[in-house]
Amino acid sequence: MRIFVGSLATETNTFSPVPTDLDDFRKLIYFRAGEHPAQPTPFTSVLWVAREFAERHGWTIIEGLCAGASPGGLTTRHAYETLREQLLADLSAAGQLDMVVLQLHGAMVADGYEDCEGDLLQRAREIVPDAVIGVLLDPHCHTTQTMIDAADVIIMMKEYPHTDGIERSRELVQLCLRTASGEIRPRHHLFRCGQISLYHTTEEPMIGYVADMKAVEDGQAILSVSLGHGFPWGDVPEMGTHVLVVSNDAPARGDAIAQRFGEAIRAERGRTCPQLMTLDQCMDSLAQTAERPVVIADCSDNPGGGAPSDSTYIIRRLLAEGYSRIAVGMIWDAQAVRFCKLAGQGARRELRVGGKTCRLSGQPLDFDEVEVTGVVDGATTDFGGAPWPVGTIAGVRTRDVGIVLSTGRVQCSSPDVFAQVNLDLADYDIIIVKSSQHFRAAFSSMGAQVLYVAAPGVDDSNFAALPFRRVRRPLWPLDVEH
Numbered sequence: 001m002r003i004f005v006g007s008l009a010t011e012t013n014t015f016s017p018v019p020t021d022l023d024d025f026r027k028l029i030y031f032r033a034g035e036h037p038a039q040p041t042p043f044t045s046v047l048w049v050a051r052e053f054a055e056r057h058g059w060t061i062i063e064g065l066c067a068g069a070s071p072g073g074l075t076t077r078h079a080y081e082t083l084r085e086q087l088l089a090d091l092s093a094a095g096q097l098d099m100v101v102l103q104l105h106g107a108m109v110a111d112g113y114e115d116c117e118g119d120l121l122q123r124a125r126e127i128v129p130d131a132v133i134g135v136l137l138d139p140h141c142h143t144t145q146t147m148i149d150a151a152d153v154i155i156m157m158k159e160y161p162h163t164d165g166i167e168r169s170r171e172l173v174q175l176c177l178r179t180a181s182g183e184i185r186p187r188h189h190l191f192r193c194g195q196i197s198l199y200h201t202t203e204e205p206m207i208g209y210v211a212d213m214k215a216v217e218d219g220q221a222i223l224s225v226s227l228g229h230g231f232p233w234g235d236v237p238e239m240g241t242h243v244l245v246v247s248n249d250a251p252a253r254g255d256a257i258a259q260r261f262g263e264a265i266r267a268e269r270g271r272t273c274p275q276l277m278t279l280d281q282c283m284d285s286l287a288q289t290a291e292r293p294v295v296i297a298d299c300s301d302n303p304g305g306g307a308p309s310d311s312t313y314i315i316r317r318l319l320a321e322g323y324s325r326i327a328v329g330m331i332w333d334a335q336a337v338r339f340c341k342l343a344g345q346g347a348r349r350e351l352r353v354g355g356k357t358c359r360l361s362g363q364p365l366d367f368d369e370v371e372v373t374g375v376v377d378g379a380t381t382d383f384g385g386a387p388w389p390v391g392t393i394a395g396v397r398t399r400d401v402g403i404v405l406s407t408g409r410v411q412c413s414s415p416d417v418f419a420q421v422n423l424d425l426a427d428y429d430i431i432i433v434k435s436s437q438h439f440r441a442a443f444s445s446m447g448a449q450v451l452y453v454a455a456p457g458v459d460d461s462n463f464a465a466l467p468f469r470r471v472r473r474p475l476w477p478l479d480v481e482h
């Protein structure tokens with residue numbers, strides 16, 4: 001068995017002003033053919049699993065380019081075409097293949113390409129007309145018809161936070177193997193739910209749906225059931241929540257299951273993620289309870305959704321209302337990091353923080369004096385069990401606040417970034433994280449109350465307020481019930 005693996009992934013927020021260029025891939029995940037290290041990254045669990053299979057079964061594995069960038073605005077045409085050509089050149093050079101297994105995101109949009117994954121898969125299919133092509137997607141994907149037509153098996157991670165990359169990768173490689181050996185004939189069944197929303201699988205009703213999807217997969221007629229959450233900040237025609245079933249050539253059964261799950265998800269409209277608080281409601285909630293610590297998820301400025309991660313609305317409001325013992329992680333501010341690095345650990349200086357990228361970043365925070373608590377070059381943070389590069393981070397402290405600043409625009413998925421710059425979260429009552437859900441896995445052990453807050457920002461979850469132009473309508477909640 002000869003298997004090719006590769007990866008190209010980013011999630012494009014078409015409303016974000018932050019361009020995604022080659023450097024953004026090089027800074028996060030960029031391993032040329034054969035250069036991938038021993039441990040998996042969140043975008044390369046398929047490669048890691050393929051190695052495991054290859055070793056156990058004596059397969060030949062050919063490792064192509066693996067590249068991934070943090071979610072951001074439109075990918076430049078140069079970046080996409082360069083990476084695509086590199087990956088396809090690796091594929092062309094791989095010789096005769098039985099399987100091609102790719103880990104993509106499914107919501108990558110580049111200048112001139114509304115459906116990067118569809119474009120890539122079509123070109124891959126031309127190179128390997130007879131090999132089995134299997135694809136693992138992030139659930140925040142668009143799953144276009146072009147992608148379905150070009151691939152043999154597409155499955156998605158089921159959990160959000162995406163903690164099941166390894167598990168799903170094993171399923172995918174197993175399904176590709178069974179297809180290559182002629183044991184199964186996969187067929188896709190797609191049901192579009194006509195809606196956009198967020199689906200937190202750490203809460204009901206989504207915990208139950210994930211369990212139900214797994215229960216329906218019998219390994220015989222129904223091979224895989226995925227819920228494509230969709231990525232609401234990607235304004236492309238096929239965006240929206242969808243169910244993708246892979247059957248073993250069971251057209252009626254597969255369609256029926258996709259429809260059954262799809263209609264059930266439609267019936268849950270408005271109940272699949274926590275209701276976000278306004279900033280006013282957040283202040284009321286803090287005033288009403290003395291329970292601390294509290295974690296505030298700044299959902300509208302989540303770099304994991306492509307936002308700048310430098311808005312200041314929540315912290316400014318807290319300071320204005322007299323709160324202290326506030327920690328914030330991480331504010332994307334390369335200039336402030338540089339100033340702190342030049343000053344050195346223990347130094348005290350004035351500092352302007354955040355509020356720089358765009359109008360929705362709000363006003364910067366001006367501190368007359370901060371203490372630099374630590375600076376770490378080449379830092380990483382734990383993201384679902386894998387180290388995630390965050391660039392250089394700096395910690396600063398005043399009497400009232402402790403802030404982690406970073407040169408990498410990365411969501412705060414773990415408390416480990418605070419410790420690295422000598423900020424002890426036990427000293428803080430209110431912790432603001434630039435993340436909307438991925439922080440939950442690592443922060444839950446703190447036993448903190450969590451408030452999901454919709455301050456102004458690029459990741460505004462009031463979808464009706466976003467200036468959609470390209471997505472197919474009608475779509476709930478942008479349009480009246482349909």
Ligand SMILES: [Zn+2]
Nearest residue numbers: 138139140162
């Ligand atoms: Zn995702």
